[in-house]
Amino acid sequence: MSLPPETLSLHKTVRKHYLSLPKGEECQVTYVWVNEDRENLQSKTRTLYNEPAGIRDIPEWHAVAADHTEATLVPVRMFRDPFTLDPDKLVLCELVKRKDLPTGNNPRSQCVTVMDEVKQFQPWFGMEQEYILFGLDGNQLGWSPDGHHLQEVCGCVVGANKHCGRDISMSHYRACLYAGVKIFGSNAEVLYSQWEFQVGTSEGIEMGDHLWMARYILHRVCEDFEVVASLDGRPLKGSIYSSVCHINFSTKEMRSEGGLQHIEEAIRKLSKRHSRHLSVYDAHGGADNIHCLTGQGWTSSFHHFSTAVGSREVSVRIPDHVSRMGCGYFEDRRPFANCDPYPVMRALVETCLLGVTEEDDEEMKEILAS
Numbered sequence: 001m002s003l004p005p006e007t008l009s010l011h012k013t014v015r016k017h018y019l020s021l022p023k024g025e026e027c028q029v030t031y032v033w034v035n036e037d038r039e040n041l042q043s044k045t046r047t048l049y050n051e052p053a054g055i056r057d058i059p060e061w062h063a064v065a066a067d068h069t070e071a072t073l074v075p076v077r078m079f080r081d082p083f084t085l086d087p088d089k090l091v092l093c094e095l096v097k098r099k100d101l102p103t104g105n106n107p108r109s110q111c112v113t114v115m116d117e118v119k120q121f122q123p124w125f126g127m128e129q130e131y132i133l134f135g136l137d138g139n140q141l142g143w144s145p146d147g148h149h150l151q152e153v154c155g156c157v158v159g160a161n162k163h164c165g166r167d168i169s170m171s172h173y174r175a176c177l178y179a180g181v182k183i184f185g186s187n188a189e190v191l192y193s194q195w196e197f198q199v200g201t202s203e204g205i206e207m208g209d210h211l212w213m214a215r216y217i218l219h220r221v222c223e224d225f226e227v228v229a230s231l232d233g234r235p236l237k238g239s240i241y242s243s244v245c246h247i248n249f250s251t252k253e254m255r256s257e258g259g260l261q262h263i264e265e266a267i268r269k270l271s272k273r274h275s276r277h278l279s280v281y282d283a284h285g286g287a288d289n290i291h292c293l294t295g296q297g298w299t300s301s302f303h304h305f306s307t308a309v310g311s312r313e314v315s316v317r318i319p320d321h322v323s324r325m326g327c328g329y330f331e332d333r334r335p336f337a338n339c340d341p342y343p344v345m346r347a348l349v350e351t352c353l354l355g356v357t358e359e360d361d362e363e364m365k366e367i368l369a370s
Contacts, residue, residue: 126200
């Protein structure tokens with residue numbers, strides 16, 4: 001149940017008073033971690049008595065895992081806190097169960113290992129995160145009884161009669177900039193109340209860390225507006241349109257003169273592992289893909305790998321300007337909005353740079369099933 005507008009306004013005014021109170025030398029640090037379902041986030045806050053200069057100044061903390069066993073929060077990346085302001089911090093953590101200490105056994109730590117193996121290639125990533133806004137009543141934000149807002153409008157539109165949620169998008173953008181998240185841009189998408197932000201370009205594991213923190217900040221901003229941001233791959237029943245998280249990928253060779261041949265070679269390798277990639281491209285082990293990759297609404301086919309220059313209805317796209325320049329990057333259009341970036345990045349690197357084959361995938365299948 002949502003608060004009446006006048007109550008919400010008073011609530012925010014009172015909150016501003018308390019947040020303006022001086023707190024001395026103490027620093028509030030909010031620990032943020034990815035739930036074991038690899039789709040949702042959790043957080044809690046503690047006091048440090050000096051502002052941390054870096055990630056090593058932030059101690060590990062305890063948490064409870066989904067099976068009610070004790071786990072450890074291991075800080076891995078620090079950001080400024082856009083909600084309570086300097087000197088407070090947001091800290092992304094790995095959730096490590098006791099049986100996995102000290103090395104960890106989670107998608108991020110496994111991705112770190114793979115990124116270390118390929119650091120000579122200088123792998124760059126950029127991810128395009130779509131989401132759709134809902135009210136607390138469960139209806140699409142701006143929904144009308146006749147349902148006309150469920151249809152396609154047009155990406156990047158302007159006008160209150162064509163889109164809603166811009167204040168949320170812009171507040172999220174500014175909060176990310178303050179935090180130090182590598183947010184690249186933002187735009188309205190093809191469904192009413194659907195938006196996108198882009199994170200990157202980032203090298204190696206940094207991409208996944210910044211995307212998860214950008215998602216956390218999005219959900220926190222939405223709390224203040226009393227709306228819900230859905231990262232569901234198919235958020236609206238009856239619509240052919242999905243919410244996706246396209247990923248752009250390149251290496252030093254791809255970005256250099258003559259790099260197009262390296263892009264085409266990587267895509268050839270991807271074509272041989274289509275099913276493997278689909279298994280990690282949504283949060284539910286590939287179960288959503290068959291419902292989302294329909295060949296409609298700017299998606300490719302679930303059953304067949306495809307590629308082309310400039311097309312947005314293929315599995316992997318070579319942008320037109322990349323084809324003209326002869327170097328750059330390619331875009332994998334198969335990941336969905338709820339994907340965990342770490343397995344997605346790992347799969348791309350293993351296929352394109354390490355030459356992993358279908359026969360080598362038993363370990364990953366076990367990881368996804370655990």
